[in-house]
Amino acid sequence: MRLFFASWPPPAVAKALAQWAGEAQRECGGRITRADMIHLTLAFLGESEPQAALAAARRVRGAASAFVMTEARYWAHNRIVWVGPGKVPQELAQLARFLGETREFAGHVTLIRKARAPKRLPALPALEWPVTEFLLVNSNLGPAGPDYEVLERFALG
DSSP, X not given: OEEEEEEOXXXXXXXXXXXXXXXXXXXXXXEEOOGGGOOEEEEEEEEXXXXXXXXXXXXXXXXXXXXXXXXEEEETTTTEXXXXXXXXXXXXXXXXXXXXXXSOOOOXXXXXXXXXXXXXXXXXXXXXXXXXXXXXXXXXXXXXXXXXXXEEEXXXX
């Protein structure tokens, strides 16, 4: 299984991000992330069995926090447009470490893939994403892109 831990936004936040991505796409092209697929990856585990991940996640006692998106950027290396905070909340960085993220947590949400460099991205609306739970997800890669299967949800205190 190709596993990762993530947070999904409330429907209103996902809708607003998808609308913004539609505006940005006019400037940079690319493939927009569908609203129901928008997520914040907390830790990518890769090819692994879910039992160890489930056991580790059940031991986590993280605090709920907010993911406030204040920046929109284009990353030329991966040809993506992403949004995220100016500074990642400490609670999310700590949660990512507990869940097995080995790199420095660079909390961001990818909204457009295979984009070209935009001259200017549209203004990002003020959005706050309450992170009150995290999910263990299996990513099945297919010709039309990934399909996500939620294996389990975990509430944050």
